[in-house]
Amino acid sequence: MSESVITSTPAPAARPEGVTGASILLDQVTKRYPGQKRPAVDGLTLEIPAGKMVMFVGPSGCGKTTTLKMINRLIEPTEGSIIINGEDVTRMNGDELRRKIGYVIQAGGLFPHLSVAANIAIVPKMLGWDKARIAARVDELLEMVSLDPAIYRNRFPKELSGGQQQRVGVARALAADPPVLLMDEPFGAVDPITRQRLQDEMLQIQSELHKTIVCVTHDFDEAVKLGDWIAVFDAGAQLVQYDTPERLLADPANEFVENFIGSGAGLKQLTLSRVSDVDLAEAIIGRPGERAADVLERITAAGHGHAVIVDDRGRPLQWPSRRQLGRMETISAAADPQLPVVGMRATLNDALDTMLVSSAGAALVTGRRETFQGVIDVGTVMDAINKAHELAAIEPENAPVGINTGSLQTTAAAGTGAGGEQAGR
Ligand SMILES: Nc1ncnc2c1ncn2[C@@H]1O[C@H](COP(=O)(O)OP(=O)(O)OP(=O)(O)O)[C@@H](O)[C@H]1O
Secondary structure, three states: OOOOOOOOOOOHHHOOOOOOOOOEEEEEEEEOOOOOOOOOEEEEEEEEOOOOEEEEEOOOOOOHHHHHHHHOOOOOOOEEEEEEOOEEOOOOOHHHHHHOEEEEEHHHHOOOOOOHHHHHOHHHHHOOOOHHHHHHHHHHHHHHOOOOHHHHOOOOHHHOOHHHHHHHHHHHHHOOOOOEEEEEOOOOOOOHHHHHHHHHHHHHHHHHHOOEEEEEOOOHHHHHHHOOEEEEEEHHHEEEEEEOHHHHHHOOOOHHHHHHHOOOHHHHHHHHOEHHHOOOEOOEEEOOOOEHHHHHHHHHHHOOOEEEEEOOOOOEEEOOEHHHHHOOOEOOOOOOOOOOEEEOOOEHHHHHHHHHHHOOOEEEEEOHHHOEEEEEEHHHHHHHHHHHHHHHOOOOOOOOOEEEOOOOOOHHHHHHOOOOOEOOO
8 A cells, every 4th residue: 555645643632622523534545345346435535623524525426425434434444544533443343433433324313112311322321331420411412402301301213303313313422422423414304494403503512512523415505504624525435625615615626516516606605604793783773652753863863774673672673764764653562574583693695585585685683582683784795705705715724635546537536637636725
């Protein structure tokens, strides 16, 4: 075998503070299935930094799952080594290795004959934890994935919705606090709204735990939303581009990646930013019971076109224009059901949708307990797109290495010379 292309692997001590994940290095890894002419994975070298979430995307059959499963050795590599936190795990006992790596599959992969608690307790039990510690951990994890332990711990998987099963699957994978989490199409089996919610929860959990997560997905938008780094593969696990979501969207390596991203790359960039990331405009506030003329005077003095009427808990009720205020005597306490409202955690894409549907060209932003925080308008969103373009032009620091040293040349890779060259730009 040729010499390793990575000369040094980050030692565990080099982990940034607060990071509980481990670095992973696939070092010239090849997988040949018996009876297959071409290797499913051919000479792949890929660095996965500690505490980051790396998404694998690419067409069906390109080797994403094979690559993922070689990390916990559910599939044994034919050649090459897998190094986790500086340790070559290729020769380690496979069962022992898998106890240190959380694994989440579609629909949770729960055992149907075991309760939720028993499913989550599998690895802690194998590790010989005592009953009290296991029970406390089960409840802690159920809380973490937003399931009330009192309601759910004794249920069986068939008594749960798809989204709830998936949550239990995540809780089970995290049970023994493994540094690495592997996820194979984790949210593929749930409806789009549940998927969005689970993705948001995953982001929340990751912001607290900083695990090293490797996730296979068919959904490019999911990769953009969740990934710190995205690996775009073509057949034979040829790495076509390994980059940040921002840079992939702003500067795809070639036509293959462009096609993969699909139309509307500019709009997809909006899923990278949340309303809480941008500056909101202030508004003139009015309250029910006030004279409309007084509110009108205030917005005229401030040069605003609208006033935001909030209730006694600061929640927005109405958003009248000057003309509407001119027709009112006293401000009523009625709530306008058409009010365009978005939360602080909504993506700019969601905010834009709300603005366009409302035809107001702007939306009201609410924070905790639905209190009014400010106004977001189309101009703010356009500024965010421009800023994302500027940011994408900057080379990221500490970009992880991703290259193919294998001989396989696919059409897309051959056209760009990606085979044998560094794809992580
Ligand atoms: N057990 C096996 N025996 C023989 N060939 C296999 C086996 N598992 C996978 N393959 C082949 O290896 C290639 C890569 O498969 P893999 O499942 O890794 O792809 P994938 O990118 O995850 O696909 P998908 O997105 O459809 O799940 C495919 O051509 C597949 O047919």
